[in-house]
Amino acid sequence: MGDPSPTDAASLWRRLGGKIRRSPRTLRVVLGPRIRRRTQAIEGLLNRRRFSATRRSLRRRNPDGTGLVLNTRLVEPTIPSIAHWADWSLTRHGFFGNLRAQPRLLFVKAVPECLELFLDRYLPRIAATSRFVLVTGDADTTLPRQVDQRFPDYIASGLQQRLLGLLDDPRLVHWYAENLDTPLPGVTPIPLGCINSDGHVIYRRTLAQDAAIPLRQRPLKAFCAHYVREGPQWENRRRVMRLATGEWRAFVEVHEQIPYDDFFPTLKRYPFVICAGGGGLDPCPKAFTALLAGAIPIIERNPTTAAYGDLPVAYVDHWDSHSLSPARLEAWRDALYPRFEDPAQRRAVLEKMSMAHWLRRIRAHHPGA
Helix, strand or coil, X not given: CCCCCCCCHHHHHHHHHHHCCCXXXXXXXXXXXXXXXXXXXXXXXXXXXXXXXXXXHHHHHCCCCCCCECECCCXXXXXXXXXXXXXXXXXXXXXXXXCCCCCCEEEEECCHHHHHHHHHHHHHHCCCCCCEEEEEECCXXXXXXXXXXXXXXXXXXXXXXXXXXXXXXXXXXXXXXXCECCCCCCEEECCCECCCCCHHHHHHHHHHHCCCCCHHHCCCCEEECCCCCCCHHHHHHHHHHHHHCCCCCCCEEECCCCCHHHHHHHHCCCCEEECCCCCCCCCCCHHHHHHHCCCEEEEECCCCHHHHCCCCCEEECCCCCCCCCHHHHHHHHHHHCHHHHCHHHHHHHHHHCEHHHXXXXXXXXXXXX
16 A cells, blocks of 8 residues: 655645645745734634633632732733733733723723724723723833834824823823833833743742741842843843943852743842843833842832832942942842841732732722722
8 A cells, every 4th residue: 555645744735736736835935924814813813812711710700819910911811910900901912891881990002003092992982970090011112202212202103192191181090101201190100010921820939938038148249130132222231231240240140041940049049130121111020020039129210110119129320330339239238138038028028019919009099999
């Protein structure tokens, strides 16, 4: 009977090409884009269903966000983010919510297409007598001006003015914004939180351990590891890496390549973690991860990082050679160590990092809270 017909991809292309008198290369050119579009459409539909199912489950079984760490990014449709608890959510996967019911909490992905869709299509559906709290996030683009240098600002398009006009809308009772670039009345910055796929697992494990952190027993050094891309947006990280390998090398240890599974255990060896911003204005996901590991994040002061004011973090006004020194590290450690070494204060810090804490803050603005 002979060998069975080969079924690998290349053979199938050859066999199909022979039947319709096209070469495999021509078939790939002709059919490839159509197959990719079809695959993307199926993936998009599946992600919508995953987000919707996760949203229904969380709102029914865990309406307060108990046992979860704050996360404003929709990294995966099934990983709990603050968007899952909103009455109306406008995300990368589309709109979710009951348009027949007036919303009390809205989430909008902070990119121009979603913001404009919200302003044009969904905001007009909210009754004049309704009141809502808005949360924007899940993007590196900043609000309301947009200062991330990888993207156009919102001035020329008029989007900045439209967003500022929301502040005069009586239906809006408060606005929580990730990557806030300008202090505004009625707008509170919200941290990015912990967006790692295992962030909620690490948070629950840390809560269960209920352990004080021996911060003063760790060597007085700072951990530094940053992913640096091309372009002016990443200049801060390039500057910090140059300083860390130069003038700061006596008290800063640089880890250029570190496996993900080793990252969290490594942070536990340091009292400080340098968190130089990359995309947007949030200091980076490393800040919440550092706090979970019992280390003090060092972050640059800006309108967004005001959101970390209730947490044990160290601020610098800007990154230069004078930002860090052994004396500054010692002063920060002496001021902040009780919030790690005292069990009650440590628990209070972890609570302020929780999804439940931020949902309570957000919901408290609503007249019906």
